[in-house]
Amino acid sequence: MRKLILLAIMALAAAVLPAALASAATPSGSRPAAGPSAEQLLAKTTGCDQISNGKYKTDEDAADAGVAVCDGGSAVFWKADLDIDCDGQRTSQCNEDTDCCFQPDTAFHQSDGQPLNAAELPYIVVPSSSDIWDYQSANLHGGGSCAVIYNGKVEYAVIGDTGPDEIIGEASYATANDLGINPDPSNGGTDSGVTYICFKDSEVNPIEDHAAATSTGEDLATQFVNG
Incomplete structure (x- = not known):
């Protein structure tokens, strides 16, 4: 009888322990990792239905303009480098001393009217509207959701x-x-290998809420991959 009881206890522990460990690893109220993998997203960007009227340079002194903006259905995407934007609020990382081209403002502002904080908030920079491409014509807006x-x-x-x-x-x-x-x-930065996917008609509100940006982005990225 004692052996049967012991076996029952061991079986119960085997069933309950993994769930308990998972609960301990995920703080109460937090959102578990979700959304498509990098590979799944990149698989949707192998071709390019070009919507830009020409191509962009990645740097001012680049010899050629080679980056097109592509339509991906529910999103637009481009593949380029990543230069560091340190504009907005002055911080120890981003200021006139650390960045020769520092500007104390950003095109879009926090819900309290202040510029964005480049040192804390993940955001991307889109080219100003021009004859090459008008980001607003692709239904992209300040605060829109993107995957990088x-x-x-x-x-x-x-x-x-x-x-x-x-x-x-x-x-x-x-x-x-x-x-x-x-x-x-x-x-800093990198010369190549970065893919930017921005989801049409999307908005993160407030713009400075990175947790909201992540959950919104994961949901939209899932729709993009499935679509």
């Missing part, structure tokens, strides 16, 4: 700033840092 993919990692960000009208491939200090890219505005 690099080296097998996916970071969900918002559209937070606009940049030069002939250059593409820029994101905030926080975006680079989260992707494992050197975020230093003076010598």
Whole structure:
């Protein structure tokens, strides 16, 4: 009888322990990791239905313009480099001393009216509207949801700033840092290998809520992959 009781206790422990461990590993109220993998997202960007009127340079001194903006159905995407945007609120990471081109403002603002914080908020920069491409014509807006993919990692960000009208491939200090890219505005970034996917008609509100950006992005990315 004692043997049967012992076996019953062992069976119960085997059933309950994994769930208990999972509960302990995930803090109460937090959202478990979700959304498609980097590979699943990249598989949807192998071709390009070009919607830009021409192509962008990745840097001002680049010899050629080689980056097209592509339509992907529920999203638009482009493949480029990642330059560091450190504009917005002054922080120890982003200021006139750390960034030669620092600007104390961003095109889009927090819910309290303040510029975005590039050191803390993952956001991307879209080119200012021009003859090459008008991001608003693709139903993208400030605070829109985007997935940024690099080296097998996916970071969900918002559209937070606009940049030069002939250059593409820029994101905030926080975006680079989260992707494992050197975020230093003076010598950081990466020359290639970054895919930007921005979801049409999307909005993260408030724009500075990165948790909301992540959950919104995961849901939209799932729809993009399934579509």
